[in-house]
Amino acid sequence: MVGPSRFMTLVSVFELGIVDRLRATPGLTAAQLAEAVGAARPDAVEQLLFLLVKEGFIAQDETTGGYRLDALADVAESDLKRALSYMNLIKVTALRQLFYLTQSVRTGTVVGLKELYGAEGTLYDAVDDHQDLNDSWLTLMNTVTANIDPWFFANVDIPPGSQVLDVAGNTGLGAIHTYRHKASPGLRVTTFDLAHKETEALANFKAEGLQEHLSFIGGNVFDEIPRGFDVALIKHFLDMFDKADVLTILKGVHTSLNTGGTVHILVPVYPEDIKEAGNYNVDFFPAFFLGAAMGQGGPQKLSTYQSWLEEAGFEVTAALTKDSSEIPADVIPVQAILSATKIA
Amino acid sequence: MVGPSRFMTLVSVFELGIVDRLRATPGLTAAQLAEAVGAARPDAVEQLLFLLVKEGFIAQDETTGGYRLDALADVAESDLKRALSYMNLIKVTALRQLFYLTQSVRTGTVVGLKELYGAEGTLYDAVDDHQDLNDSWLTLMNTVTANIDPWFFANVDIPPGSQVLDVAGNTGLGAIHTYRHKASPGLRVTTFDLAHKETEALANFKAEGLQEHLSFIGGNVFDEIPRGFDVALIKHFLDMFDKADVLTILKGVHTSLNTGGTVHILVPVYPEDIKEAGNYNVDFFPAFFLGAAMGQGGPQKLSTYQSWLEEAGFEVTAALTKDSSEIPADVIPVQAILSATKIA
Numbered sequence: 001m002v003g004p005s006r007f008m009t010l011v012s013v014f015e016l017g018i019v020d021r022l023r024a025t026p027g028l029t030a031a032q033l034a035e036a037v038g039a040a041r042p043d044a045v046e047q048l049l050f051l052l053v054k055e056g057f058i059a060q061d062e063t064t065g066g067y068r069l070d071a072l073a074d075v076a077e078s079d080l081k082r083a084l085s086y087m088n089l090i091k092v093t094a095l096r097q098l099f100y101l102t103q104s105v106r107t108g109t110v111v112g113l114k115e116l117y118g119a120e121g122t123l124y125d126a127v128d129d130h131q132d133l134n135d136s137w138l139t140l141m142n143t144v145t146a147n148i149d150p151w152f153f154a155n156v157d158i159p160p161g162s163q164v165l166d167v168a169g170n171t172g173l174g175a176i177h178t179y180r181h182k183a184s185p186g187l188r189v190t191t192f193d194l195a196h197k198e199t200e201a202l203a204n205f206k207a208e209g210l211q212e213h214l215s216f217i218g219g220n221v222f223d224e225i226p227r228g229f230d231v232a233l234i235k236h237f238l239d240m241f242d243k244a245d246v247l248t249i250l251k252g253v254h255t256s257l258n259t260g261g262t263v264h265i266l267v268p269v270y271p272e273d274i275k276e277a278g279n280y281n282v283d284f285f286p287a288f289f290l291g292a293a294m295g296q297g298g299p300q301k302l303s304t305y306q307s308w309l310e311e312a313g314f315e316v317t318a319a320l321t322k323d324s325s326e327i328p329a330d331v332i333p334v335q336a337i338l339s340a341t342k343i344a
Numbered sequence: 345m346v347g348p349s350r351f352m353t354l355v356s357v358f359e360l361g362i363v364d365r366l367r368a369t370p371g372l373t374a375a376q377l378a379e380a381v382g383a384a385r386p387d388a389v390e391q392l393l394f395l396l397v398k399e400g401f402i403a404q405d406e407t408t409g410g411y412r413l414d415a416l417a418d419v420a421e422s423d424l425k426r427a428l429s430y431m432n433l434i435k436v437t438a439l440r441q442l443f444y445l446t447q448s449v450r451t452g453t454v455v456g457l458k459e460l461y462g463a464e465g466t467l468y469d470a471v472d473d474h475q476d477l478n479d480s481w482l483t484l485m486n487t488v489t490a491n492i493d494p495w496f497f498a499n500v501d502i503p504p505g506s507q508v509l510d511v512a513g514n515t516g517l518g519a520i521h522t523y524r525h526k527a528s529p530g531l532r533v534t535t536f537d538l539a540h541k542e543t544e545a546l547a548n549f550k551a552e553g554l555q556e557h558l559s560f561i562g563g564n565v566f567d568e569i570p571r572g573f574d575v576a577l578i579k580h581f582l583d584m585f586d587k588a589d590v591l592t593i594l595k596g597v598h599t600s601l602n603t604g605g606t607v608h609i610l611v612p613v614y615p616e617d618i619k620e621a622g623n624y625n626v627d628f629f630p631a632f633f634l635g636a637a638m639g640q641g642g643p644q645k646l647s648t649y650q651s652w653l654e655e656a657g658f659e660v661t662a663a664l665t666k667d668s669s670e671i672p673a674d675v676i677p678v679q680a681i682l683s684a685t686k687i688a
Contacts, residue, residue, distance in 0.1 A: 001430060001676065002624045003347025005631035008442040012631075015446040040452030040639075043586035047630035047642040048449065054618050054626050086345060096440040098352040102359040105392065108384030242387035274398050280346045282398050286391035287349035287356075295384075298391040332345065 004095065009051045011087050013058075018045065019072060022058065026068035033067070082147070083330035085140045092136035093123055094292040101291035109295040123293040124240075144236075145173060148266065148335055153181035155320055155337050156264040158231050161186030165229040167253060168221055168237045169193050172201035175214045178233065183213075191216045192226060221249050225256040232257055235266040239299040240289065243308065250312035257342045263314065265340075268299045268333035269321060278324070284332045302336050314340035348439070353395045355431050357402075362389065363416060366402065370412035377411070426491075427674035429484045436480035437467055438636040445635035453639040467637040468584075488580075489517065492610070492679055497525035499664055499681050500608040502575050505530030509573040511597060512565055512581045513537050516545035519558045522577065527557075535560045536570060565593050569600040576601055579610040583643040584633065587652065594656035601686045607658065609684075612677035613646045613665060622668070628676045646680050658684035 013019060016037045021028060028036065030046040039045050049067060052058040059070040072080075097112025104111045113119040117133070119126040127134040158164060161184055166174040169191035178189045191201050195218025205214040217226050222245070232253045238246050253263050271279045281299060289297040300308075306316050318339040327334060357363060360381045365372060372380065374390040383389050393411060396402040403414040416424075441456025448455045457463040461477070463470040471478040502508060505528055510518040513535035522533045535545050539562030549558040561570050566589070576597045582590050597607050615623045625643060633641040644652075650660050662683040671678060 001351065001427075001434060001674065002627035003349075003351040004434060004439050004442055005347075005628045007345065007347040008445045008635065009627075009631045012445045012449060012635075016449060039449050041449075041586055043642070044449045044452065044630075044634050044640060047634060050614060050618055050626035050630055056619070083345075090345060090348060091443060095348050096443050098348055099435060099440050101352045101356040105356060105360060105383050105385075105388045108388065242385055270394060274394055275400070282394035283346035283353075284349045286388075286394055287353045290388050290391060291352065291356075296388060298387070330345065 006051065007087070007090070008095070009048055010057075011091055013048055013052055014084060014087070016045075016048075018049070019058075019069065022067055022069050023073070027061070027064065027066035029065045029067070079328055079330065082143050082328065085143045086330060086332065089136050089140040090288075092132055094288055097292040098287055101287055104291045104295050107295070110292065111295075112291060122240075122295070141236075144333075145177075147331075149174075149177045150181070151322065151335070152235065152264075152266050152337060153177065155318075156233075156339060157262070158182040158184075158187070160184035162188075162230040163228065164189040164231045164233065165226065165256060166191045167225065167232055167234045167249070169201075169233070169235075171197050172204040172214065172216065174233060174235055175201075176204065176208050176210060179210055179213055187213060189214050190226070190229070192219060192221070194218065194220065221252055225252040227256045229257055230261045232261070232263040233266075234263060238265060238267045238305070239285070240294050240297040242296045245296075246308055247312055250309060250314070254313045254342055259342055259344060261342050262317070263309075263340050263342075265305065265309075265338040267305065267336060267338070269302045269305065269336040270299055271334070272301055272303060274301075279334060280332050281334055299333075302338070305336075305338055309338060309340045313342065313344070315343045316340045350395065351431070351434070352439070353392055354401075355435055357392055357396055358428060358431075360389075360392075362393070363402075363413065366411055366413050367417070371405070371408065371410035373409045373411070423672060423674065426487055426672065429487045430674060430676065432480050433484040434632075436476055438632055441636045442631055445631055448635045448639050451639070454636065455639075456635060466584075466639070485580075488677075489521075491675075493518075493521045494525070495666065495679075496579065496608075496610050496681060497521065499662075500577075500683060501606070502526040502528075502531070504528035506532075506574040507572065508533040508575045508577065509570065509600060510535050511569065511576055511578045511593070513545075513577075513579075515541050516548040516558065516560065518577060518579055519545075520548065520552050520554060523554055523557055531557060533558050534570070534573070536563060536565070538562065538564065565596060569596040571600050573601055574605045576605070576607040577610075578607060582609060582611045582649070583629070584638050584641040586640045589640075590652055591656055594653060594658070598657045598686055603686055603688060605686050606661070607653075607684050607686075609649065609653075609682040611649065611680060611682070612643045613649065613680040614643055615678070616645055616647060618645075623678060624676050625678055643677075646682070649680075649682055653682060653684045657686065657688070659687045660684045 018033055018037055021036050031042040034042040034045045049058060053060050056070050057072045058067050060067050096116055100111035100115055113126050117126055117130055127137050164178055169175055170193055172191045175189040175191045198216045198218050201216045205211045270281050286298045302319055302321055306319055309316050321336040362377055362381055365380050375386040378386040378389045393402055397404050400414050401416045402411050404411050440460055444455035444459055457470050461470055461474055471481050508522055513519055514537055516535045519533040519535045542560045542562050545560045549555045614625050630642045646663055646665055650663055653660050665680040
């Protein structure tokens with residue numbers, strides 16, 4: 001019940017710059033902080049900081065009333081930056097939109113985007129037209145990709161000289177990462193996504209000097225996926241859809257691969273024991289996908305994705321969930337890699 | 345970080361009517377529930393229910409996939425109704441508004457009300473013009489008053505024949521309750537609030553047949569409070585203001601009372617040890633008052649209110665916090681009563 005107010009109290013203390021001020025000058029009082037960060041009322045700063053004192057993030061000296069960073073003093077800059085990216089994403093793309101969650105579930109559309117932005121489609125459509133959504137989304141996605149891609153490529157096999165298709169590869173970042181991590185003579189990576197992304201993708205390839213090794217094909221995964229590939233990558237994509245659409249995509253990829261070819265999937269997963277403590281994936285993703293991003297979709301358990309791969313004609317050869325001890329406490333998604341081979 | 349999504353997932357499962365359906369017909373599958381409650385996609389129902397299964401609110405049969413109420417089956421109807429009133433209040437009056445918490449703290453105004461409703465004032469002004477805010481607010485207030493007033497009147501002394509002033513008494517409910525709980529020969533209760541509330545207050549007194557014992561005086565607590573009273577009541581009001589305004593009110597009440605007269609205050613309080621586990625007052629009230637209701641204010645510790653009463657010239661004679669064991673787990677505010685006498 002206190003979820004939204006706890007969340008925004010914490011976000012606000014950062015947004016106001018109170019944490020930065022206390023890092024620079026420990027011991028400031030509520031009145032001094034209010035003046036420094038441009039808050040209208042000292043009492044308001046004191047009110048917000050009650051929660052941070054409760055949580056041990058900030059400490060207050062009972063005699064002087066001055067505040068200093070407590071647990072927050074020990075958080076590494078990079079960890080804090082990542083956590084703030086997540087919090088900003090949730091604030092900008094979800095907090096208000098989730099007010100309409102019930103209507104979103106009724107209609108299967110993101111009613112919050114329509115109500116707040118007049119946007120008819122998904123969050124991924126809306127980011128093209130709305131700078132605030134785009135900033136929030138892109139900042140997080142870049143953070144996530146930078147953190148997870150090294151792990152992904154360290155755990156998938158892409159044989160030398162492979163013809164690789166990056167399914168729904170957006171503007172080519174996945175293709176670039178594939179080449180950087182898995183370069184081999186003859187390796188060729190093709191980004192497959194909506195045609196309007198081609199210009200930017202090609203520009204990205206050229207900026208990296210990889211235009212000879214990377215290419216772009218425009219199209220829609222629900223129409224027809226180009227054929228003749230040895231390896232297909234599906235990263236950050238399957239969790240956007242309901243089962244029927246996931247199967248359509250997997251069957252399309254199955255058709256697109258040469259016999260013996262392999263698909264590698266990167267996707268967040270729910271724990272097999274849904275009650276697993278310390279795992280917050282079901283606390284976040286259903287509401288986010290249904291009410292803020294897609295009007296459908298959401299991750300599944302690893303075992304569910306395995307069975308869907310089999311249903312699409314694949315043999316699953318590897319299924320690896322990122323070890324929770326390697327995931328910082330502020331990161332919600334627990335990512336997994338599924339590798340599967342087209343056997344016939 | 346998952347606060348907003350957890351909150352709205354739970355709210356949505358109730359709003360969709362899934363809980364009611366499962367109470368009536370245990371064992372329904374996601375597909376059957378989606379059909380029954382008018383959700384576009386069975387997968388969406390399954391996604392939402394992951395969290396309720398995680399929390400043990402609802403159970404799922406692994407064989408049939410059917411759901412049934414688990415812990416929710418044991419929650420009394422009245423408890424559920426109260427919890428849903430709170431959740432609806434938070435959803436309607438706070439969830440979207442809190443997006444603007446930082447700007448609210450900067451300006452000292454409720455920016456979310458302005459952005460979402462075009463309302464310039466406080467939530468208490470806005471409820472007059474916006475039915476959705478009013479419905480949500482009034483439903484909760486009636487629930488809170490019904491639960492807390494018997495406790496309040498059982499713990500305050502109102503001598504027979506007292507002249508009582510209910511400060512900021514709205515449309516007279518407090519006056520009516522005072523008479524009902526404390527009737528004595530000569531007891532007279534006066535509701536003091538903004539003049540435009542007089543008509544409704546007098547109608548309420550008449551509807552109760554109490555027009556001979558209850559009266560109304562129009563005015564503003566920050567201008568001048570009427571004088572000559574033996575007892576003043578300040579219920580659900582002090583937590584709306586910063587220290588300076590609270591002191592203005594307390595000093596005004598001091599002037600309004602006869603020497604030897606008493607003020608009884610009902611107000612939620614923060615725990616003396618702000619880190620007290622299981623107490624969520626600082627998790628909720630600062631953000632609510634600053635970002636959703638007033639643009640200022642918020643409760644204080646009992647000891648803070650005691651010192652402010654003394655600063656205003658009172659002698660505190662009783663300070664009583666409601667025992668946490670008497671407060672249902674879903675109720676956030678921990679209420680306290682402070683009684684104080686005008687000694688000179």
